[in-house]
Every structure is written in C-alpha cells, then in structure tokens.
Amino acid sequence: MLTRSPRPPRPDDRRGFEIAIICALPLEADAIELLFDHHWDGDGLPFKKAACDPNAYSTGVIGCYNVVLVRMLGIGKVHAAVAASNCKASFPNVKIAFVVGVCGVVPFKRNGEEILLGDVVISEGIVQYDFGRRLPGRFVSKDGLLDSLGRPNQDIRGVLAQVKGIKGRQRLISEMTRYLNILRKKPELHAEYPGPAYDKLFEASYRHSEEQKSCEQVGCDDKLVTRRRLQVTELIPAPAVHFGLIASGDSVMKSGEDRDREFEARDVVAFEMEGAGVWDILPCIIIKGACDYADSHKSKGWQQYAAATAAACTKAFLNYWVSSFDQDVNFESSLSLQSQDSPYQNETAHAVDKRQMEPVFVVPFSKNSLFVGRHDILERLQGLLFEEGRQKIALIGLGGIGKTQVALQLAYWVKMNKQDYSVFWVPALSHASFEHACMEIIYACSIPTADSDNAIKAVRQYLSSKRAGKWFLVVDNADDAQTVMGSMGAESGIYRSLPQSDKGRILFTTRYRKVAVSVAGRNILDVPAMSQGEARSYLKEALIREISLDDPVANHLLTILTHLPLAITQAAAYINENQISLTRYVQLFENTDRDRIELLSAEFQDDTRYEQSKNPVATTWFISFNQIRKADELASRILMFLACVEPKAVPQSMLPKGESQQQLTRSIGILCGYRFLVTVEEKTLAENHPSRLASEQELAIAYQVNGHIAKAVELLEHVVKVQETTLAENHPSRLASQHALAGAYEANGQITEAVELLEHVVAVEATTLVENHPSRLASQHVLARAYQVNGHIEKAVELLEHVVKVQETTLAENHPSRLASQHELARAYQANGQITEAVNLLEHVVAIRETMLAVNHPDRLASQHELARTYQANGRITEAVNLVGNVVAIRKTTLAEDHPDRLASQHELAGVYEANGQITEAVELLEHVVTIRKTTLAKNHPSLLASQHALAMAYEANGQIEIAKITHHDSHHSTRLQEHMKQTGRSQKQ
Incomplete structure (x- = not known):
C-alpha cells in the first residue's frame, strides 16, 4: 500500500470523487455505509451538489478510494436513471458506478452450478427483459442493435477478467468473507445468516396461494427442490460469487415459470430493477445479493443478509479497480524529475520541497485487522526505538512466528502515534525486491533521480539527509546472509545500501541470528510463540464460524499447531474455504503424514504477505532447510540425524562428527541461529516446537507432495537406514518411515523395491495391529497400489476390496481414507477389466469430493482424472474430454x-x-x-x-x-x- 496518510486525502471538492455506489433501498445503503473506512461527512465542510439535484449523498473512504454513496428516492429504472444523471452532474469525474443491493436469482446456472440465497451475482452485461411490444397473447422483446444496452467498457471487462480467474476469485471471496463477518457483528444491521432451513426452493410450477401471507402461514411445505450445497455442511455456507447476464426491468419477477423461460431464452442469472437505468448514463457494474428465487414465494426475510453480502463483495471488488487519479499522481511526480531547463523549474522545485517536508507512508500491506496480542514485544520495540533512541533493532524468530506481522503493527502504530515520522518498508527477499521498494519510495517522496539504476543510491542519500526529517524503516525478511550482507569484499549487500541518520530508526526481521547480530549488534529481540490466550483469540478472529474461547477442540488444534501464527492463519483459511468443522480439520491433520503435509502445503490468500512469497507453512521450512544445506553440510547432516530420534536432550557426542570441534560448534550455532535447536550446557536440545515440522521424514513427504521425488527418496532412505539400526522391527516410527519410503519408491518408478518393502511392513503390522487399525489399512492400501503398477492386478483387487470392506464398517462415507481406498479400488477394477464397477465407484467418490473439497484440491482432481480414464475405457469419450480437460486447466494454474x-x-x-x-x-x-x-x-x-x-x-x-x-x-x-x-x-x- 502506497499512501501519504492513513487514508486518501480529503478531496478539495466534488471533482475529487471517481467512484459512485448507487443503492435503491435504505438497508442496501446502510450496509455499504457501515463498511466505510472513513466518513467525510462531519469531517470538514460538507460537499455541495449541483443545483436542483434531489439526491441524498454520503461521502467517505473505502480502501484507498474516495467514494460517494447515492441513496435513490425510489426503486426502478426511472428512479435509477434520475439518480445517476444527477450524480453525474454533481460529481462530474465519476468514472464508474456500482449498483449494489438485493435481487432475485435463478437457482441453477447453465452448467448446473447452484445459486443459493445470500450468494452474490456480478454483472457481465445487462438485459432489459421487459422492453418490447405487448401483442395480443404474447410479448415481443426489442433486442436490436439500437435497443440493446451493449457490453461493458474495456476497463470494466479487464477488471472482470482478472476477478473471474482462479486466483482472483479466491482472493475476492476471501476478502468478501472477511468484510461480511464485520457486518454480521453489527447488531443494528440485522445481517445474520437466516439459516439453511429458510433457504427453500420450490418447483417452478408450485405457486404461492395467497399474496399477502407468508409461506408459513399458507403452508407452502411441498414440492421442494434438493440443494446439494445446503446438505454437505451443518455450518453456515460461505456465499459464492457468480458472474453473468443480469435481467433488469421495472416489474418484480415473482413467477418461477417466467423466471425459467427468461433463463432459457437469455441465460440470465438474476433479476433486478435498477441496473438498466444507470447503464446508459455511467459505466457501471451491478453487484447484488440473492434474497429470493424470483418466484411467487418471495419474502423479505433474506434482504438484510443479502444486502450485507453484496456490500462486502463490493468492498472486496474495489481492490481490483485501478484509479485514474493514481496515474495523475504519478504524472505529477514525474514533473518533479524534469530537467532543470524546464520553464517551470522554480514552481516544481517549490512543490517538491513542500512535499518533502510532509511525512509519507510507504508500506505494501494494509493493516492486519486480525492482529491480536503481542503487547509485550510491541511495547519493548516502542521503548527501544522511540524512547531510548536505538537506531537499529532486529526481530528474530522462526518462519511463520509472526515477525512481519509485529513489524506491520508497529509501522501502523508509528503512523498514528508518531505523526512527524515517515514510514517506509523494504523487503530483503532479493536485490530486485529491494530495488523495487526503493522506486516506490522515490515516487512517494518525489526524489530526483536519473533512472531506476540509481534508485537505491538516491534513496540512501535522501534518507541520510536532513531534508528527509524523521523516518522509520522496516527491512523485512532479511533471512539470506549473502543477500543482506553481500559476499566478502563485495558491495552488493542490501545492508551497505541502507541510510544512516540520527533521525532514522531501522527494524529488521530475520530468521537467522547471524544476520541479526551483523545488522543490529546486541539490539536483538526474540519473537516468542503466541501464548495460549493469544492463539485462542487469533483463531476466533480468523474463523467465520463463532467458537468458544474454551472450546476443547480449538485448544487441541492450537496445541498441534504449536501456537504458530502462520499455521493458525493457514488452518483458518482452509476451514473457512472448505466449510468444515474444527474437529474435521484435526482429524485430517492427525490422519497421516501426507495429509498433514498437504494441509501445511496448501496455498491461501493473505494480503499481509508478499505476492511473490509462498504462504504455506511447509514452504517456510523448505526455505530455512535449503539455506542450511547451502550454508553448512554438517549442519544439514545434524538436522537429518535429529529428525530420526526423539526430540529430547541429545549429547553432542552422539551427533555426526565434523572435521574439527570448531566445525561442530559452528554447525550447531547455525542450527540454533535458525531456531531449530537450543543448547543446554553440554547437550544439544532439539526443541519440540514448530521446527519439528521440518524433520527429515516430513520434509521428504513434502518434497514428494510437491513433485521432488528423487529428493524424497534420498532423505527417506537415510531415515530408514538410521532407524533400522536404532529401533525395533515393529516400532511405529520405523514402520512409518518404511511405509513412506515405499511410497516414494513407487513414485520414483522403483516398483520392485516398493513392493518388497511394503510386503515386509504389512507382514509386521499383521502381527502387531488390529484389523481396522488405520496404519495397517494404509500400508495395505499402498501395497495394493504397488501391486497394480507391478502388474499383479488380481492381488491388488483382493487386497483393496478387503480394505474398503473394513473401512465401510468403521469410517464415515466422506472420510478421506475411505474415499482414497475406494478411488484405488476403482483403478484396480479398471485394470482388471471390471469397467462398470470402476465407473460406479468413481462416480460415487467424485460426487462426494465435489461437495466437500475445493475445486483445486489434489484429491478432488485425482478422482476426476481417474473417472475420465474410466469413461474413456467405457467408450464415453465426450465426457472424458470434458472432465480431464478441466483437470488439466486447473492443474496448469496450480x-x-x-x-x-x-x-x-x-x-x-x-x-x-x-x-x-x-x-x-x-x-x-x-x-x-x-x-x-x-x-x-x-x-x-x-x-x-x-x-x-x-x-x-x-x-x-x-x-x-x-x-x-x-x-x-x-x-x-x-x-x-x-x-x-x-x-x-x-x-x-x-
């Protein structure tokens, strides 16, 4: 985020607004106004309006935009056209209007996708379905070239294309859900979800009998259509976003049969009454929440919630709109860089000098609304930097422990409480990211420079000068020693490019103690793990569903996540997106190593982290582990060794030997510096904290999940070799490692080795574990899969039928392990020529996974892939092309x-x-x-x-x-x- 203040500056006059939001009903406008980040009304003189303009306006800020909210005087196209025309006269620079509110929807789209009450529809175009000629016995619409409203302009089409992409839609829904959660907590709005029991879809031909009475009063309880999305979860279903044509007219659509006829004729997704009136006057996008199914059973019970979802979606959508005023600001900045031969040199220089005296705020992230706790470390930072006058402080901690979030919170604290300080933020991910951040500072401060090659030098010189005034600089992610400090004797390190000033304060965040000491000396603060109370509060804020702070399942989840903030964020995102309970997530996490690593490897939207950086917890450990492997081979071997033993105090004498005692000491120091170990007197303690997630076996599984098979085999062979000399033959850890290695062998094409190892594991577990033990069944499952690859199809079928039979008596129908075994049995059936059985079983698996897993979930895609293969074998080629084509398209993006x-x-x-x-x-x-x-x-x-x-x-x-x-x-x-x-x-x- 690039701003000069906590919000965009107050416009000088009405020409400073370029976004209008038009609402027909008071409840629609109220939802929008409650999402304002600031209200200009009451903050300064009111903005006037054009003569004879009857519109009621509210002005304020949403995100980084000044917006004007228009409250219409009535509903319908005519009122909308009048409101838009008057708005255009009073606010002549409005570039886009959002028509926001509630609407009726079609229950099923052309592709079979369901639209539920509370979902949001966004217009790709608009149809005046009641514009035409009423002839005897029929209505003929006018849809000629001069009668139609046309398509949106290029700017709007470009934004829609971005939002409709997989990443764009995921981010939009994530942000919309966050804003909706805010509105639901506003008691005056009454925007709580009414409940799935009240989301009733009647057959189109089933008519409401009495106009003035509700369905409950007249007994409309028959002819209901099944809604799959409502059946798959007991939780509040997250509202979905749909794009398509919207039908606009002056009459309220209250007929299921007419609704379906319009849908068949025009492929519309919703019906509303204002869009057509605005469309010809201002470029516009219609964003409306579904409050009914446009049939005779219409009621107002869903209007408040639907208005809230539409308002939340609108605020989220604004993140994608590029302001033309931003371009004007950059143009003005470029004027200050003109050559001194310019006839306007003096005026420009005066403007630059004036702006240089004003504090600026250049931070790439918005304030984290979910931030909780951390009071102690924030107070210590505030005291050290701004009371004791320490010029450099380094925050050190594990990847995902929350260093960046603490720094971000401090940056916003400085903005609000030290208003004579400019605030800057530069990432140390790479030299390129550092240079890009310097360019942002140049634009914000109008620092003269010839070209981007001099950006770093120009920023250093400017911030080192008295002209810059007081400033606070965050150097984030200073994890790589070579990037930060440079090679021996080189000038390429970021640290050497930082400014020096008595009026400046610098905060570094890093995982590596060596870097922290190099940049800040003894001024180092360790970022601790969240306390139990902080972790509970954070989880409560991050989840859509309300939880109790003393919920035992929540406490157990936080324990297995070791109170790691990034892990909690990732878990909450997964739970929210997939609409599962805390109990279900814990079951998945504790099911198998692979399930746990897949959960920790899942991407999620987080606007307080860098777009180019990877969010998943597992990825943070890859980064640290790979940096250790590059920096010190002995340190890497020590970490591998410790991954194979219990995480207790281990004497240094047991560790792998180096060439000298000094080398061993240095390697242990590196691991301690990355927070993988702590030392206690003469012993080395492998901490039982989140770094155990990076143990060699789990790292190998993560490598395999992410496609790095050879690395997984190499690491797992080492684990098995060590454990075969230290653990009993039937020790669970030894068997688990052998099981994992066999899976890696199979993925690497070493089928013979996989079969031999798995037959051994299955034989041992048959003597030590009961028939329905998950580990025993999992090993049999993997052995059957290896049998298939090795050509022993009948053995595979026999073994998998046994596994499925046991799981069908012990596991729920939608349990991941049961579905995985059914998936594998279907593959074996196909290989054995039992095509009908394979199709039936896979259609069952696909149907369940499509109701419970995200569209890009690996398991959902795998079962769709396999069903496509089976369709091909069954001669259903067209279905196969469509299904596997969709899988390819999704995997190409992920x-x-x-x-x-x-x-x-x-x-x-x-x-x-x-x-x-x-x-x-x-x-x-x-x-x-x-x-x-x-x-x-x-x-x-x-x-x-x-x-x-x-x-x-x-x-x-x-x-x-x-x-x-x-x-x-x-x-x-x-x-x-x-x-x-x-x-x-x-x-x-x-």
Missing part, C-alpha cells in the same frame, strides 16, 4: 510445469484426444509431456516410457511412421527425436 500430477493429466488428455480423433492435439501435448519428463525422470522410468510409447502411437495414427519408429526406441535415440521435434516446429507450450 502446479509447476514438471509436477508429476500435471504431466499425468496432460498425458491422459492426449489419450482422450486421440480416442476422439483429435490426433494433432494429442501429438502436441504428448511431445510436451515427453520433453519435460526426459529432463526429470530416469530413462527407464515407467511414466517416461509410457509417454514415449503413447507418443509413438500418436505419431503412427498421424501418419508419421518414421518418427514413430524413432520414438519406439527413444531411450537409444533421444537426440534424433529432439532434432526432429525442433524441425517440425511444434510448440512445447501447453
């Missing part, structure tokens, strides 16, 4: 290009293309898959060989016989194949 799952779905899509006669598309896709797999897999890896074989068959089907022969022998002719593919000029990009 997985790396060389991720095994992404490549597997592309391979499968190519096969379906070929079966569908789309040979050219199949060849192009398989060429891409083969090219990538040849760079990541061994020559004899089954997946590579399968893709080469499929490519050869596709070449043959395409009439390319010669190259097909080459491909059949590709392990010996890779150079010839690559040369041919270059000559054909086929694109490898999919």
Whole structure:
C-alpha cells in the first residue's frame, strides 16, 4: 500500500470523487455505509451538489478510494436513471458506478452450478427483459442493435477478467468473507445468516396461494427442490460469487415459470430493477445479493443478509479497480524529475520541497485487522526505538512466528502515534525486491533521480539527509546472509545500501541470528510463540464460524499447531474455504503424514504477505532447510540425524562428527541461529516446537507432495537406514518411515523395491495391529497400489476390496481414507477389466469430493482424472474430454510445469484426444509431456516410457511412421527425436 496518510486525502471538492455506489433501498445503503473506512461527512465542510439535484449523498473512504454513496428516492429504472444523471452532474469525474443491493436469482446456472440465497451475482452485461411490444397473447422483446444496452467498457471487462480467474476469485471471496463477518457483528444491521432451513426452493410450477401471507402461514411445505450445497455442511455456507447476464426491468419477477423461460431464452442469472437505468448514463457494474428465487414465494426475510453480502463483495471488488487519479499522481511526480531547463523549474522545485517536508507512508500491506496480542514485544520495540533512541533493532524468530506481522503493527502504530515520522518498508527477499521498494519510495517522496539504476543510491542519500526529517524503516525478511550482507569484499549487500541518520530508526526481521547480530549488534529481540490466550483469540478472529474461547477442540488444534501464527492463519483459511468443522480439520491433520503435509502445503490468500512469497507453512521450512544445506553440510547432516530420534536432550557426542570441534560448534550455532535447536550446557536440545515440522521424514513427504521425488527418496532412505539400526522391527516410527519410503519408491518408478518393502511392513503390522487399525489399512492400501503398477492386478483387487470392506464398517462415507481406498479400488477394477464397477465407484467418490473439497484440491482432481480414464475405457469419450480437460486447466494454474500430477493429466488428455480423433492435439501435448519428463525422470522410468510409447502411437495414427519408429526406441535415440521435434516446429507450450 502506497499512501501519504492513513487514508486518501480529503478531496478539495466534488471533482475529487471517481467512484459512485448507487443503492435503491435504505438497508442496501446502510450496509455499504457501515463498511466505510472513513466518513467525510462531519469531517470538514460538507460537499455541495449541483443545483436542483434531489439526491441524498454520503461521502467517505473505502480502501484507498474516495467514494460517494447515492441513496435513490425510489426503486426502478426511472428512479435509477434520475439518480445517476444527477450524480453525474454533481460529481462530474465519476468514472464508474456500482449498483449494489438485493435481487432475485435463478437457482441453477447453465452448467448446473447452484445459486443459493445470500450468494452474490456480478454483472457481465445487462438485459432489459421487459422492453418490447405487448401483442395480443404474447410479448415481443426489442433486442436490436439500437435497443440493446451493449457490453461493458474495456476497463470494466479487464477488471472482470482478472476477478473471474482462479486466483482472483479466491482472493475476492476471501476478502468478501472477511468484510461480511464485520457486518454480521453489527447488531443494528440485522445481517445474520437466516439459516439453511429458510433457504427453500420450490418447483417452478408450485405457486404461492395467497399474496399477502407468508409461506408459513399458507403452508407452502411441498414440492421442494434438493440443494446439494445446503446438505454437505451443518455450518453456515460461505456465499459464492457468480458472474453473468443480469435481467433488469421495472416489474418484480415473482413467477418461477417466467423466471425459467427468461433463463432459457437469455441465460440470465438474476433479476433486478435498477441496473438498466444507470447503464446508459455511467459505466457501471451491478453487484447484488440473492434474497429470493424470483418466484411467487418471495419474502423479505433474506434482504438484510443479502444486502450485507453484496456490500462486502463490493468492498472486496474495489481492490481490483485501478484509479485514474493514481496515474495523475504519478504524472505529477514525474514533473518533479524534469530537467532543470524546464520553464517551470522554480514552481516544481517549490512543490517538491513542500512535499518533502510532509511525512509519507510507504508500506505494501494494509493493516492486519486480525492482529491480536503481542503487547509485550510491541511495547519493548516502542521503548527501544522511540524512547531510548536505538537506531537499529532486529526481530528474530522462526518462519511463520509472526515477525512481519509485529513489524506491520508497529509501522501502523508509528503512523498514528508518531505523526512527524515517515514510514517506509523494504523487503530483503532479493536485490530486485529491494530495488523495487526503493522506486516506490522515490515516487512517494518525489526524489530526483536519473533512472531506476540509481534508485537505491538516491534513496540512501535522501534518507541520510536532513531534508528527509524523521523516518522509520522496516527491512523485512532479511533471512539470506549473502543477500543482506553481500559476499566478502563485495558491495552488493542490501545492508551497505541502507541510510544512516540520527533521525532514522531501522527494524529488521530475520530468521537467522547471524544476520541479526551483523545488522543490529546486541539490539536483538526474540519473537516468542503466541501464548495460549493469544492463539485462542487469533483463531476466533480468523474463523467465520463463532467458537468458544474454551472450546476443547480449538485448544487441541492450537496445541498441534504449536501456537504458530502462520499455521493458525493457514488452518483458518482452509476451514473457512472448505466449510468444515474444527474437529474435521484435526482429524485430517492427525490422519497421516501426507495429509498433514498437504494441509501445511496448501496455498491461501493473505494480503499481509508478499505476492511473490509462498504462504504455506511447509514452504517456510523448505526455505530455512535449503539455506542450511547451502550454508553448512554438517549442519544439514545434524538436522537429518535429529529428525530420526526423539526430540529430547541429545549429547553432542552422539551427533555426526565434523572435521574439527570448531566445525561442530559452528554447525550447531547455525542450527540454533535458525531456531531449530537450543543448547543446554553440554547437550544439544532439539526443541519440540514448530521446527519439528521440518524433520527429515516430513520434509521428504513434502518434497514428494510437491513433485521432488528423487529428493524424497534420498532423505527417506537415510531415515530408514538410521532407524533400522536404532529401533525395533515393529516400532511405529520405523514402520512409518518404511511405509513412506515405499511410497516414494513407487513414485520414483522403483516398483520392485516398493513392493518388497511394503510386503515386509504389512507382514509386521499383521502381527502387531488390529484389523481396522488405520496404519495397517494404509500400508495395505499402498501395497495394493504397488501391486497394480507391478502388474499383479488380481492381488491388488483382493487386497483393496478387503480394505474398503473394513473401512465401510468403521469410517464415515466422506472420510478421506475411505474415499482414497475406494478411488484405488476403482483403478484396480479398471485394470482388471471390471469397467462398470470402476465407473460406479468413481462416480460415487467424485460426487462426494465435489461437495466437500475445493475445486483445486489434489484429491478432488485425482478422482476426476481417474473417472475420465474410466469413461474413456467405457467408450464415453465426450465426457472424458470434458472432465480431464478441466483437470488439466486447473492443474496448469496450480502446479509447476514438471509436477508429476500435471504431466499425468496432460498425458491422459492426449489419450482422450486421440480416442476422439483429435490426433494433432494429442501429438502436441504428448511431445510436451515427453520433453519435460526426459529432463526429470530416469530413462527407464515407467511414466517416461509410457509417454514415449503413447507418443509413438500418436505419431503412427498421424501418419508419421518414421518418427514413430524413432520414438519406439527413444531411450537409444533421444537426440534424433529432439532434432526432429525442433524441425517440425511444434510448440512445447501447453
């Protein structure tokens, strides 16, 4: 966020507003006004309006924009057109109008997607469905070129394209949910969710019998249509966002049959009464909450909640709007950088000098509304920096412990309480990110500089001068010693580019004690873990669903997350997005290592972290672990060793030996510096805190989840080797490591090794664990999967039928382990020629996973992928193309290009293309898959060989016989194949 004050400055006059929000009903306008971040009304003289303008206006701030709220005098197109025209006269620089409120909706979109009450619809276009000629017995709409309202302008279409993307929609819904939670807590708004029992959809032909009475009064309790989204959760369903055409007219749609006819004829998603009146006067977007199904059973019970969801969505949507005024500000800044030959030099210089005296605020994040606690460390920072006058302080702590959030809270505290200080923020992620932040400071302060190459130097010189006044600078994520301090004798380190001034204060955040000591000397503060009370309060704030502070499940969840703020944020985001209970999340977390790592690897939206940085908890440990591996090989080996033993006090004499005692001391110091260890006298203590998440076995599983199979095998072989010499044959940790290694072997194409190891694990567990023990069933599951790959299909079917039978008597229908086993059994059925059984079982798995998992969840995509394969085997090619095509599209946006799952779905899509006669598309896709797999897999890896074989068959089907022969022998002719593919000029990009 780049601002010169806590909010955009108050406009000088009515020309300073470019965003209007138009509402027809008081309850709609009230919801918007309660989301204002600041009200200009009452803060200074009121803004006047044009002569004869009867509109009622409220002015204020939403996010970083000055907005004017228009309260219409009545409902309908005419009132809307009058309100928009008068608004345009009074506020001539309005560039976009948002028509916000409530509407009626169609219950099902063309693709079968449900729209529930409380969901939000956003216009992609508008249709005047009641504009036309009423002829005897029929109505003929006028939809000629001159009669239609046309499509939105390019700016609006561009914003809609961004918001409709997967990432954009996820962020929009996340922000909307946050703002909705604020409104629901406003008692005066009465915006609580009415409850799923009141979300009733009647068959279109079932009419409400008495106009003036409610459904309860006349007994409308028949002919209900099933709503799947309402059945899958006992919690409040998170409102969804839908895009499409909106029907606008002067009459209220109160007929289910007419609603469906308009839907079939025009593919509209909603009905409202104001949009058409605004559309021709101001560029506009309609954002409305669903309060009824546009049928005769209409009631007002949902209006307050629907108005709140629409208002929350509008505030979230504004994050995507790019203000033309921002461009004007940058243009004005550029004037100050004109050459001294400019005839306006003196005036510009005077303006620059004046602006340089004003404190500025340049921070890339908005204030964290969920921040709780941390009073002690904030008070210590405030005292050290602003009372004792320490010029440099370093915050040190684990990745995810909340260093950045503490620094962000302090930055906003300085803004509000030290208003003579400018506040700046620079990330030390890389030299490039540091330079970009310096450019932001240059723009904010109008610092003269010739080009971006001098940005760092210019900022240093300016902040070191008296002209800059007092300032506070945060240097965030100073984790990499080479990036921060530079190489020996080099001038490339960020630290050497920082300003020096008696009036300046610098706060560093880092994971690495060596960096902290280098930049701040003894002025170091450790960021502790959250207390139990702080963690409970934070979880309560982050969750949509209300929880009690003494909820035992919540306390247990916080314990297994070790009170780590980033882990709590991630867990809350997962729970909110997937609408699951705390108990369900705990079950997933404690189910298997893979489940836990997948949860910790899940991406989530967080506007208080960098877009280019990775949010997941697991990723923070990858970063620290990889930095240790690069910095010190012995430290890496010590960490691997400690991952294989209990996290108790371990004598230094047991640790892997270095070349000297000094080397061992240095390596232990590095691990302590990264907070993986603490030392107690002569012993080294591996702390039982979040760094245990980075243990070697779990890190290996995380590598495998993220597609780095060879690294996973290497790490797990080390774990198993150590445990086989230190633990009994039936020790759970030893068996778990062998199980994990077998899974990695399978993923790496080492099927024989996987089968041998799993048969051993299954045999041992059969003598020590009961039949329905989760670990025993999990090992049998993985062994059956390995049998399939090894060609022992009947063994796989027999073993999986046993696993599924046991789980069907012990686990709920939607339990992840039960679904995973059914998924695997379906694969085995298909391999065994039992296609009908495979289709039935997979359709069951897909149906359940689609109701409980996010659209990009790996398990949901995997079952859809497998169902597409089965459809192909069953001759249902069109269904297969659609299903696997969707999987490929989603994985392309969420997985790396060389991720095994992404490549597997592309391979499968190519096969379906070929079966569908789309040979050219199949060849192009398989060429891409083969090219990538040849760079990541061994020559004899089954997946590579399968893709080469499929490519050869596709070449043959395409009439390319010669190259097909080459491909059949590709392990010996890779150079010839690559040369041919270059000559054909086929694109490898999919």
